[in-house]
Amino acid sequence: MPPKQRTAAPQTVPGTPYSAAKPKSANDAQDILQGVWNRYVEKTTQRTKLLDSFMLFLVVVGALQFLYVVLVGNFPFNAFLSGFSACVGQFVLTASLRIQTNPENKADFESISHERAFADFVFGSLLLHFFCVNFIN
Amino acid sequence: MKFSFGLVSSLLLSGAPIAYAAAWSFEDATVSIASKGAGVGGASKDKLSATTPLAKTVSLGATDSLKLDLTTVDGKTAKRPHQAFLTLTDPTSGLEESFVLSVKDSGKGKVSLVGITSNCTGTINNSQTQKDLPHQFLTASKPIPASIVIGAFGSSTPYKHKVFDLTVTRGANVPLAIPEAPLRYAPEAEIHHIFREDPKSPPKIITIVFAAAVAAALPILLGLWATLGANVSHLSKALGAAPVSHALFYGSIIAMEGVFFLYYTSWNLFQTLPAAGLVGVVAFLSGSRALSEVQERRLAGLR
Numbered sequence: 001m002p003p004k005q006r007t008a009a010p011q012t013v014p015g016t017p018y019s020a021a022k023p024k025s026a027n028d029a030q031d032i033l034q035g036v037w038n039r040y041v042e043k044t045t046q047r048t049k050l051l052d053s054f055m056l057f058l059v060v061v062g063a064l065q066f067l068y069v070v071l072v073g074n075f076p077f078n079a080f081l082s083g084f085s086a087c088v089g090q091f092v093l094t095a096s097l098r099i100q101t102n103p104e105n106k107a108d109f110e111s112i113s114h115e116r117a118f119a120d121f122v123f124g125s126l127l128l129h130f131f132c133v134n135f136i137n
Numbered sequence: 138m139k140f141s142f143g144l145v146s147s148l149l150l151s152g153a154p155i156a157y158a159a160a161w162s163f164e165d166a167t168v169s170i171a172s173k174g175a176g177v178g179g180a181s182k183d184k185l186s187a188t189t190p191l192a193k194t195v196s197l198g199a200t201d202s203l204k205l206d207l208t209t210v211d212g213k214t215a216k217r218p219h220q221a222f223l224t225l226t227d228p229t230s231g232l233e234e235s236f237v238l239s240v241k242d243s244g245k246g247k248v249s250l251v252g253i254t255s256n257c258t259g260t261i262n263n264s265q266t267q268k269d270l271p272h273q274f275l276t277a278s279k280p281i282p283a284s285i286v287i288g289a290f291g292s293s294t295p296y297k298h299k300v301f302d303l304t305v306t307r308g309a310n311v312p313l314a315i316p317e318a319p320l321r322y323a324p325e326a327e328i329h330h331i332f333r334e335d336p337k338s339p340p341k342i343i344t345i346v347f348a349a350a351v352a353a354a355l356p357i358l359l360g361l362w363a364t365l366g367a368n369v370s371h372l373s374k375a376l377g378a379a380p381v382s383h384a385l386f387y388g389s390i391i392a393m394e395g396v397f398f399l400y401y402t403s404w405n406l407f408q409t410l411p412a413a414g415l416v417g418v419v420a421f422l423s424g425s426r427a428l429s430e431v432q433e434r435r436l437a438g439l440r
Contacts, residue, residue, distance in 0.1 A: 126393050
């Protein structure tokens with residue numbers, strides 16, 4: 001998933017503003033998308049891409065569960081809620097970890113080290129797992 | 138002799154009322170039917186006897202009025218009784234309706250039933266219209282026995298005998314207002330309720346397919362991570378620097394998931410919480426050590 005680009009804040013990372021990444025033929029939507037993708041692959045750090053792939057995995061799993069419910073109905077309802085909210089909650093936690101560890105956001109999160117963010121992520125995930133296991137009952 | 142005869146006769150006379158019990162009755166009774174607008178002379182009159190009922194049936198039409206005159210007597214003396222009614226009895230249901238005779242002190246009494254189309258003419262006595270007759274009388278198929286009832290305080294025998302039969306005929310175009318049947322409470326019909334079926338699980342094959350799809354997503358994720366270079370090379374450096382804390386941290390996370398699995402399968406909450414607390418403490422302590430080691434490496438630019 002392409003990250004949101006920030007235009008403000010002088011960064012140590014050579015984050016060029018979005019406007020400079022205009023493809024040559026601006027009318028072609030295909031070229032725009034290709035340009036966005038190339039920029040994403042180049043500019044995002046490897047750890048951020050690891051988190052992005054994890055979030056993609058969570059989206060796919062959540063979509064599979066939702067498709068299942070649409071097909072065969074939602075009995076038992078608590079099982080669906082538990083599984084789906086596990087996906088959604090994990091996605092939210094991963095997104096917050098990504099925000100906090102993204103080098104482009106360093107100015108916003110001076111006080112929180114990456115390791116502290118990761119520890120919060122682990123703690124939140126374990127709590128989420130506990131509540132989901134409880135709710136499946 | 139004359140003296141004794143007079144004495145005996147006076148004794149007999151004075152004892153006569155004591156010897157036989159007096160009974161209420163009536164005399165000079167007439168029932169007359171008058172059609173509306175026919176005037177006084179157009180009435181059909183019948184004399185009533187206290188001992189035998191009238192042979193013919195008296196017919197009351199829609200516009201007719203029935204008038205009953207009599208003189209009540211107690212034994213031989215005309216007196217006013219405490220109660221005097223004309224009572225109509227429905228032959229099929231036994232329903233009775235009584236109309237009060239207004240009786241003067243002299244014993245003369247009357248009552249009239251007036252037909253539906255005429256209204257009160259200002260007479261002193263009660264005038265009932267045909268619609269004051271209960272609707273059962275208006276629809277009776279057999280003649281309705283009408284009896285006189287006379288009762289009072291004292292030792293005289295009261296009077297209650299049928300005196301004539303009444304047939305009530307309605308006008309063909311007069312609508313009959315039958316009131317609704319009254320509300321009666323009784324058990325309702327039995328309810329045979331069929332409960333909704335329990336919800337069923339979907340067919341297993343669909344569930345298996347989707348579970349396999351979710352399970353297949355996991356190796357895809359791992360492969361993606363491997364493609365991105367999942368920092369496995371850092372593992373040796375990390376273990377070299379702080380093996381215990383890294384192993385404990387990773388192991389405690391796995392153990393926590395194991396506690397959740399046991400909670401799902403067999404444990405109850407009171408067994409789970411202490412175990413989770415213990416594993417959590419281990420994770421916290423080892424994690425702070427392990428992550429500070431990671432931070433050193435990150436700040437050194439090695440990550």
